[in-house]
Amino acid sequence: MDFDPVLLARLQFAFTIIFHIIFPSFTIGLSAYLATLGCMWLRSGNDRYQHIMRFWTRIFAVSFAMGVVSGIVLSYQFGTNWSRFSVMVGNVVGPLIGYEVLSAFFLEATFLGVLLFGFNRVPPWLYVLSAAVVAVGTAISAFWILSANSWMQTPTGHELRGGVAHPVDWLTIVFNPSFPYRFAHMLNAAYLTTGFVVLAVGARYLLAGRHIEEGRTMLRMAIGLTAILAPLQLFLGDQHGLNTLRYQPIKVAAMEAHWDGSKPGDFHIFAWPDEQAGVNRFAISIPHGSSLVLTHHLNGLFPGLNSVPASDRPPVKIVFFAFRIMLAVGFFMIAAALFGAFLWWRGTLFETRWYLRVMAHSWWIGFVAVIAGWIVTESGRQPWLVQGILRTADATSPVPGATIAGTLALFIIAYGVVFSFGIYYINRLIVQGPTGPAAEETGKFSASPISAAHDAGRTAVGGTY
Amino acid sequence: MEWYLPVIWAALIGTAVVMYVILDGFDLGIGILFPFARYENERDQMMRTVAPFWDGNETWLVLGGGGLLVAFPKAYAVIMPALYLPVIVMLLALVFRGVAFEFRTVSRSKTWLNVAFAVGSTVAAFAQGVILGGLIQGIAVRDGAFSGGVFDWATPFAVLCGLSLVAGYALLGATWLRMKTEGAVAERARGQAKILLLTVLVFMAAVSLWTPLTQPRIAERWFSLPNFYFLWPVPLVTALIAYYAWRWIEAGREVPPFLATIALFLLGFLGLVISNFPYLVPPSLTVWETAAAPASQIFMLLGTLFLLPIILGYIGFIYWLFRGKVREGESYH
Numbered sequence: 015m016d017f018d019p020v021l022l023a024r025l026q027f028a029f030t031i032i033f034h035i036i037f038p039s040f041t042i043g044l045s046a047y048l049a050t051l052g053c054m055w056l057r058s059g060n061d062r063y064q065h066i067m068r069f070w071t072r073i074f075a076v077s078f079a080m081g082v083v084s085g086i087v088l089s090y091q092f093g094t095n096w097s098r099f100s101v102m103v104g105n106v107v108g109p110l111i112g113y114e115v116l117s118a119f120f121l122e123a124t125f126l127g128v129l130l131f132g133f134n135r136v137p138p139w140l141y142v143l144s145a146a147v148v149a150v151g152t153a154i155s156a157f158w159i160l161s162a163n164s165w166m167q168t169p170t171g172h173e174l175r176g177g178v179a180h181p182v183d184w185l186t187i188v189f190n191p192s193f194p195y196r197f198a199h200m201l202n203a204a205y206l207t208t209g210f211v212v213l214a215v216g217a218r219y220l221l222a223g224r225h226i227e228e229g230r231t232m233l234r235m236a237i238g239l240t241a242i243l244a245p246l247q248l249f250l251g252d253q254h255g256l257n258t259l260r261y262q263p264i265k266v267a268a269m270e271a272h273w274d275g276s277k278p279g280d281f282h283i284f285a286w287p288d289e290q291a292g293v294n295r296f297a298i299s300i301p302h303g304s305s306l307v308l309t310h311h312l313n314g315l316f317p318g319l320n321s322v323p324a325s326d327r328p329p330v331k332i333v334f335f336a337f338r339i340m341l342a343v344g345f346f347m348i349a350a351a352l353f354g355a356f357l358w359w360r361g362t363l364f365e366t367r368w369y370l371r372v373m374a375h376s377w378w379i380g381f382v383a384v385i386a387g388w389i390v391t392e393s394g395r396q397p398w399l400v401q402g403i404l405r406t407a408d409a410t411s412p413v414p415g416a417t418i419a420g421t422l423a424l425f426i427i428a429y430g431v432v433f434s435f436g437i438y439y440i441n442r443l444i445v446q447g448p449t450g451p452a453a454e455e456t457g458k459f460s461a462s463p464i465s466a467a468h469d470a471g472r473t474a475v476g477g478t479y
Numbered sequence: 480m481e482w483y484l485p486v487i488w489a490a491l492i493g494t495a496v497v498m499y500v501i502l503d504g505f506d507l508g509i510g511i512l513f514p515f516a517r518y519e520n521e522r523d524q525m526m527r528t529v530a531p532f533w534d535g536n537e538t539w540l541v542l543g544g545g546g547l548l549v550a551f552p553k554a555y556a557v558i559m560p561a562l563y564l565p566v567i568v569m570l571l572a573l574v575f576r577g578v579a580f581e582f583r584t585v586s587r588s589k590t591w592l593n594v595a596f597a598v599g600s601t602v603a604a605f606a607q608g609v610i611l612g613g614l615i616q617g618i619a620v621r622d623g624a625f626s627g628g629v630f631d632w633a634t635p636f637a638v639l640c641g642l643s644l645v646a647g648y649a650l651l652g653a654t655w656l657r658m659k660t661e662g663a664v665a666e667r668a669r670g671q672a673k674i675l676l677l678t679v680l681v682f683m684a685a686v687s688l689w690t691p692l693t694q695p696r697i698a699e700r701w702f703s704l705p706n707f708y709f710l711w712p713v714p715l716v717t718a719l720i721a722y723y724a725w726r727w728i729e730a731g732r733e734v735p736p737f738l739a740t741i742a743l744f745l746l747g748f749l750g751l752v753i754s755n756f757p758y759l760v761p762p763s764l765t766v767w768e769t770a771a772a773p774a775s776q777i778f779m780l781l782g783t784l785f786l787l788p789i790i791l792g793y794i795g796f797i798y799w800l801f802r803g804k805v806r807e808g809e810s811y812h
Contacts, residue, residue, distance in 0.1 A: 076581045082534055083577035087570045089544045093559025094566055097624070104552025105772040109779040112549035116786040119538045120794070127531035127797050135800055181774045411560035417629050421567045428571050432578050439585040 017415025020407050023095040026422040028392075030087055032385055033429050037081030039384045042156055042201065043208025044074050045149035048129070050235075052142030066228050067145070068133070069448035070212075073440055075130050080436050082123070084429070089115075095418070097411040102404050103179045106172050106187055107162050114158035122151035153201065160200055164193035166400045167391065168261045179403060191261055195254035196391075202247050203387065206347060207380025209240040213354070214377035215444055217370040228448045230364060237358055240351035247344060252307070258394075259308055262401060263317040264326070265394035268333040270304045275318030279304030284338075287330040292320055328396040336389035343383040350376065484777065485770040488550035489759065491783060495546055497748055499539035501651070501741055506533050508652020510576055510600020511645060512671060513593060520807055521664050522593060526580065527805045528659040533580060535794060537573065549779050553623055554759040554769035561618045561625040562610050562632055569606035575599035604648045605641040612640030615690060615755065617762045636689060643682035647744065650675040654728075654737035661804050672728045672736060680721055683747060687714070690754060696762060697754045710753060717746045 048067055055063035089111070092100055100108070128136060128144040136144070171186030172179045181187060213236035219229030259266045266272075271287040271294050272279040281303025285294035305314040319327050350373065357363040364370075399406040506529040516522045529536075547555040559566060576599030583592045613632030620626060653675055656668035691698035701710055724739035757765045770776065 072585075076578075076585065079534075079578050079581040082537065083574040086537060086541055086544075086573060089541050089548075090559060090566055090570055092548060093544070093555045094563050097556035097560050100548050100552040101556045101623070104548055104555070105775040108545075108549035108552055108771060109775050109782075111545050112779045113782055115538070115542050115545045116782060116790065119541055120535060120790045123534035123538045124790075124793050124797050126534055128800065131531045132800060180772045181778065184778055411556075411563070412625050413560050413563050414629060417563060421564070424567070424571060428574060432574060435582055436578065439582055442585055 017419050019413065019415040019418055020410050022415050022418040022422060023410050023413075024406065026418055026425060027091060027095055029422065029429070030084065030091060030425055032388070033433065034081065034084040034088055035384060035388060036381055037077050037084065038152065038156070039200075039204045039207045039381065040211065041074060041078050041081055042149075042152040042204035043206070044070060044077070044211075045145065045152050046205065047208055047212060047235075048074060049142065049146040049149045052145045056138060056142055062227055062231060065448045066231060069228070069443075071129060071145075072443050075126075076436060076440055076443070078122075078126060080432065083432075087425075093411070094413070095411055096399070096409045099399060099404065099409040102177060102409070103166075103400050106165060106169075106179045106181050109181075109184075110158050110162040110165070110188065114155055114162075118151045118155035118158065122148050122155065125151065156201055156204070157197060160197045161188050161190070161193050164196045165190045167196075167395055168192040169400055169403055174403065179400075192254075192257055195250070195257045199247070199250045199254045199387075200384075202243055202250055203380070203384050206240060206243050206247060207384055209236045209243065210347065210350075210373075210380045211377045212236040213240065214374050217374040218444070219447070220364055221367065221370050221374055225447045225449065233354075233363065234358070237351060237354040237363070240347065241355040244344070244347040244351040248348060251344065256308065258391075259316060262395065264319065264322055265328060265333070265391070266308065267317055267319045267321075268328045268330045268394055269337040269390060270308075271319075271330060271334045272304060272316070273318045273320050275315060275321050277315075278302045278313045279308065279316060279318075281307065282334075285334070287334055289324075289327075289330050326397065328394050333390055333394045336386045336393065340383050340386040340390060343379050343386070346376075346379065347383070481773060482767070484773055484780070485550070485766040486757075487780065488546075488770070488776055489757075489766045491780075492543060492546045492550060493748070493752065495539055495542045497745065499536070499543055500748070501744055502532070502536040502539060504648045504744070505529070505651040505655035505737075506536055507576075507600045507604050508648040508650065509656065510596050510652075511604060511649040512652050512656070512668070513597040513600070515667065515671065516664065519589060522589075524660055524662075524664055524805055524807050525656060526583065526596075528656065530580060531797060531801045533577070535797070537577065540573075550771055550776055551759055551766065551769040552771050554764060557618060557620055557623070557625045557760050557764065557769075558614065561627060562613050564629065565606045565609045565613065565632060569603050569610065572599045572602035572606060576603060600648075601645060604645045608641035608644030609637045611644065611751075612637030615640070615751070615761060616694070618760050620760060620763045623764075636693070639682070639685060639689065643679070643686055646675055646678045646682055647747075650679050651737070651740050651744070654740045657728075658733045658737045659805055662807055664807075669728060669731065673725070676721065676724055676728065676740075679743065683717070683743075687750065694754075694762075700754055713746065713750060713753070717743065720746070 048070055051063045051067035051070070055061070055067060125144040125147040128141070129148060132144065133141055165187055168191040169179070170190045171181065171183040173182050174180070212232050216229045216232030216236060219225040220233065255266065255269075267275075270279055271282055271285050273292050273294070280297070280299035280301050282294060282297050282299045285297035285299070287294050302312045305316070306312055308314065308316050319330065354363065354369065354373070357366050357369060395401055397405050397407065399409045509525050509529055513522060513525065516525060544555075547558070575595040579592045579596035579599065583589055583596070586592055609632060612634070616632075616634060616636050618625060618627065619631065650672060653668045653672040657665050657672060660668070691701055700706060720739050720742050724736055724743070727735040727739060755761050757767070759766050759769050
């Protein structure tokens with residue numbers, strides 16, 4: 015059999031990194047939520063916040079473990095699958111990843127230990143501080159890895175000697191042109207993703223009539239957050255798009271399936287880009303829509319796909335459709351969050367069951383948006399691995415295609431199993447709810463009135479039973 | 480500076496590897512010893528001794544791999560493709576044993592997760608030994624890139640190294656359990672430590688004889704004069720520490736056997752450094768040939784000098800926080 019090593023290496027990396035990004039995009043937001051709950055607990059002295067915090071901490075532990083183990087894989091895949099990448103740009107990208115390990119990974123992993131096992135060993139303020147440190151650690155981690163990724167999109171601050179990138183100005187490298195936009199857009203995406211998961215779980219409890227108080231708190235906090243961040247994301251995404259138009263115009267052309275740069279761009283609500291003929295089929299479009307968004311003029315011009323040879327274009331269909339999926343989810347999020355805020359204002363949020371039912375089933379939408387967004391930006395950079403410096407096809411390792419195919423199959427099986435069990439166990443934790451295991455663990459809380467009565471009886475007869 | 484920087488970086492990455500081997504060694508070791516525990520609550524107790532630490536311990540592996548990418552990208556670009564299969568197998572094994580920690584606390588039936596934890600830990604340890612063996616026996620390089628085959632690493636020597644590391648990690652795990660638990664688990668760990676110590680010594684001797692016999696450059700390094708005058712204490716000190724380790728295990732001491740095991744690992748590592756320095760990819764690429772640009776190494780070095788002491792500080796704090804023994808039946812989260 016004939017295997018294409020470049021395609022297989024790309025498929026394998028795409029698979030492992032898509033699997034990985036699911037967990038950070040949840041744990042970045044969730045750790046910040048834990049820290050927020052902890053602060054509210056300390057300030058108010060209300061134990062409900064502590065219960066909610068410890069409930070989400072158990073879910074955090076399962077998600078974080080999956081994020082850690084799938085992340086270790088990536089740090090080695092740069093070498094196993096893309097060894098030329100490390101030779102050509104390792105001088106620049108390497109230290110950014112090194113700083114991520116040193117400034118974030120150890121911090122997160124260590125203080126997670128305090129968060130998971132230290133409740134009875136440290137004072138409350140240190141417990142809450144550990145949550146905050148984990149949250150800051152996840153954000154620092156995002157900072158460095160997004161800086162590295164952004165440099166691959168918009169490389170600056172380096173010089174090429176014999177094709178190999180050498181650093182010239184580290185500040186320019188770290189704060190390369192697309193980094194601030196990508197960082198803001200992704201961090202906000204992570205908080206939104208978590209917000210919708212919390213919203214879904216709160217809605218689920220209210221629908222089931224269990225953990226009512228905790229469910230209401232989750233709902234209020236999630237809607238308060240998403241009603242601000244979802245519209246903000248539209249603005250951040252727009253700014254990021256304008257930045258991309260400036261530095262990677264062909265990516266934007268693929269996002270819009272815009273072929274002819276001499277005419278204004280329509281916004282295609284749907285189209286089937288025909289990459290051979292260089293036209294769109296079955297297009298349903300808003301005339302001049304893309305021009306208006308991207309240039310702020312109805313007749314504004316921006317480069318089309320035809321301005322570069324086919325070999326320099328990204329895969330148009332993937333970028334075009336992934337972008338539409340991201341947009342659709344984004345607009346749904348804005349509508350859902352603002353409508354939830356409206357219901358809250360009207361005072362009917364907890365009784366509007368159809369809304370709660372929709373939201374309870376929408377826990378996954380943030381993940382879809384994150385994955386779709388990453389597909390847009392990563393596929394949109396093709397055929398480059400590092401824009402203008404290194405082509406993806408020139409970066410692979412001297413490993414035969416059959417080997418990559420075999421390990422790809424192993425990854426799919428292993429991750430499939432791990433992911434299924436992970437979801438299953440997280441769901442079990444949600445079913446147990448905020449007061450479930452805590453009651454078993456400490457024995458202070460009674461699971462039901464009947465056992466409470468038993469406890470009272472036991473106390474009455476002098477503790478013998 | 481051009482000469483010193485790669486040497487400093489080799490020392491730093493060596494430190495990260497040693498930290499990884501010792502810290503993740505005992506928690507992988509507990510996985511290797513998992514099948515020998517009799518009851519579920521004993522396994523809970525064993526896992527509880529490492530649960531707050533395992534995440535941090537594995538981070539040293541990321542630093543080892545990441546550090547290689549940072550400081551020696553050309554070595555990273557040769558080693559990873561050359562050892563492709565053992566590296567991927569190790570990573571997958573670590574996936575299973577890592578998630579088993581958290582899944583086990585949620586799951587009602589623990590049997591399959593025990594299997595995942597034990598098999599994952601053992602396979603990861605074995606694969607790491609194979610990677611080490613594959614590196615020592617040499618990697619085919621042409622024009623700065625790996626030029627060998629997919630199964631070049633698969634030799635009896637690599638298998639020997641794999642088994643050695645499984646035994647070594649199990650010994651670390653057993654002495655750790657002796658130190659961190661009490662009751663049946665601690666007692667069993669003491670018996671296991673004795674058997675494992677002997678096994679480890681046999682493996683260490685086998686590897687120490689095999690390498691100079693098959694690799695002339697290593698024989699040359701150890702047995703040529705005047706090198707031999709300086710190097711003969713290394714095996715002697717190893718034998719002495721092994722002797723005391725045995726005595727301490729026999730006497731039922733709690734902390735010294737663990738420390739002695741760490742010392743054995745350090746000596747083994749020292750032996751490897753003596754055999755192979757300055758080669759990072761034996762037998763052809765040295766630390767200087769594979770080094771990143773000096774500007775990159777300096778930039779990262781500054782951060783490391785600042786951050787590493789802080790990291791060691793809070794890691795010390797968490798080991799202090801969870802000091803003392805883990806008793807049977809203590810709650811998990």
